[in-house]
Amino acid sequence: MKFRSATFAVCLLFAATSHAQSGEERTLEIDGGAQIAYTLHSYPADVHLTRPTGNLAPDTALNAAKLLNLHLSAGDIEEAALLSNAPRRRFEVLQEYRATVGEDEFKRAFTQYFYPENRLIAEIAIDNHRLLLWELKAAAKTGPASSIVAGQYFVQIEGRYLVDDVPNDVRTRLRWVLEAYRSGKLPR
Numbered sequence: 001m002k003f004r005s006a007t008f009a010v011c012l013l014f015a016a017t018s019h020a021q022s023g024e025e026r027t028l029e030i031d032g033g034a035q036i037a038y039t040l041h042s043y044p045a046d047v048h049l050t051r052p053t054g055n056l057a058p059d060t061a062l063n064a065a066k067l068l069n070l071h072l073s074a075g076d077i078e079e080a081a082l083l084s085n086a087p088r089r090r091f092e093v094l095q096e097y098r099a100t101v102g103e104d105e106f107k108r109a110f111t112q113y114f115y116p117e118n119r120l121i122a123e124i125a126i127d128n129h130r131l132l133l134w135e136l137k138a139a140a141k142t143g144p145a146s147s148i149v150a151g152q153y154f155v156q157i158e159g160r161y162l163v164d165d166v167p168n169d170v171r172t173r174l175r176w177v178l179e180a181y182r183s184g185k186l187p188r
Contacts, residue, residue, distance in 0.1 A: 023125065028177055028186070036173045041123040048113060048120050048134075058083060061123055061130035061154040064161035065113070068152075072110035075103060085155055086165035112136055121149070124177050128156040129164060131174040133181060151178040 023039035030036065044050075047062065058064035064083060071080040077094040084090035098106040112118060113134065121133040132154070137147040153164040153171055164171050180186045 028180055030176060036176060037126070038173075038177060039125040041125065043120050043123070045119055046116070048118065049116060058161045059159070061132055061152075061156075061161045062120065064154055064163070065132050065152050068163060069110045069113040073107050073114070075107050084163040084165045085157060090163060090165050118147075121181075124174060126170050126173055129168075129170040129174060130154040130156075130161065131178060133178065149178070149182050151175075 023041045026038055026040050028036040028038070043062070048066070056063055056067050056070070058067055068080055068083050071077075071083070072094070075098070077091060077098065080094060081087045081091035101109070113136070115137075117137045119135050121135050124131040124133065130153070132152040134150040134152070135147050136150050151174075153174060154161045155164040155166075155171075156162075177186075
């Protein structure tokens with residue numbers, strides 16, 4: 001798949017807020033001339049470390065990710081599965097993953113989202129769907145200077161953000177944006 005971006009430069013703002021900065025409209029062109037329109041939101045570099053005031057609720061994609069990762073880093077797959085739009089399937093997938101890698105590695109895999117060397121790159125929005133792009137340096141196996149780009153998909157349903165585990169056209173478009181970013185077709 002060949003990707004081009006009309007514009008895509010992620011600016012990390014070093015503000016002290018945990019809210020996304022105003023969005024910037026972007027377009028990704030794919031083979032055949034099709035275009036994917038989306039909104040890019042940037043965050044402060046340490047937003048993943050910032051604790052919310054009050055109770056953490058899935059009222060934003062970022063807060064839903066924090067809540068999800070807190071449950072998973074504690075090994076609580078039941079609570080994590082309840083943050084999905086397909087909770088039974090999410091529970092089965094998490095249970096299988098934990099059985100494959102073991103309890104300690106399972107918890108470590110999700111704790112890394114809170115490590116200071118990792119960061120939330122951006123939030124990509126299409127309609128009520130969100131893709132959080134994460135740079136995870138601790139996850140990279142190829143050396144200390146390398147990193148991987150991970151994506152977490154969410155959908156807003158009745159005022160709550162849930163993990164988007166149901167295949168749909170918007171999620172597919174978000175996956176194409178993630179693939180373009182990973183392949184270097186969109187500037188880092």
